[in-house]
Structure formats: C-alpha cells, structure tokens
Amino acid sequence: MTFRPLHDRILVRRIEAEEKTAGGIIIPDTAKEKPQEGEVIATGPGARDESGQLQPLDVKVGDRILFGKWSGTEIRLKGEDLLIMKESDVMGVIEVETAAKEAA
Numbered sequence: 434m435t436f437r438p439l440h441d442r443i444l445v446r447r448i449e450a451e452e453k454t455a456g457g458i459i460i461p462d463t464a465k466e467k468p469q470e471g472e473v474i475a476t477g478p479g480a481r482d483e484s485g486q487l488q489p490l491d492v493k494v495g496d497r498i499l500f501g502k503w504s505g506t507e508i509r510l511k512g513e514d515l516l517i518m519k520e521s522d523v524m525g526v527i528e529v530e531t532a533a534k535e536a537a
Contacts, residue, residue, distance in 0.1 A: 438517060442520070444474045447516065472497055491526075
C-alpha cells in the first residue's frame with residue numbers, strides 16, 4: 434500500500450528528539466514533548482490558484498522541516514506513526530550548512 438497526498442498536503446515522519454539532556458539526564462517518555470521537526474515523505478502536486486493554474490509546493494520529498502506543535506493529523510501507516518498536514522502548517526525548511534559540507 435502506498436499513500437499519495439492530494440493538493441497542497443504533505444506526509445511527514447517526525448524526527449525523534451534526544452533522550453538525554455546536555456547534562457546527561459535521561460528524559461522518560463511521559464515527560465517528553467512531541468518533536469516539531471520532521472522529514473517529508475510524500476507531497477501532493479500543489480494547490481490551484483484562482484485562475485486554475487497549479488502552484489507547486491515549496492517543500493520536496495527528503496526535506497527536513499519545522500512545524501507547529503499542534504499541526505497536522507496523526508495517522509498510522511504500515512505500522513509507523515506519520516502526520517498529514519498542509520504546506521501552510523510548515524514554518525520552514527532546515528538546510529544543511531554548506532560550510533559543514535565543505536569541511537567534511
């Protein structure tokens with residue numbers, strides 16, 4: 434089974450946060466907040482404007498994104514917890530610094 438979002442919706446996998454603080458304290462599952470960072474797994478074709486033209490999405494598959502705490506609808510697909518959200522719920526794309534790439 435595959436899933437293809439419609440219009441300007443995207444399918445996102447949450448990226449789990451660290452389980453330890455900087456001081457080495459382990460955070461139990463009950464005290465953790467859900468991460469607000471994720472990876473785009475699938476995207477729809479885009480939304481249509483008033484003239485009927487297709488407006489492509491700014492995010493693409495593989496992008497790491499930041500989204501609001503209560504954004505999206507949680508679903509379970511192939512045993513994995515995922516989110517479906519509109520592109521407007523995305524606050525921004527996290528880009529890898531080019532300086533870090535050049536140093537490696």
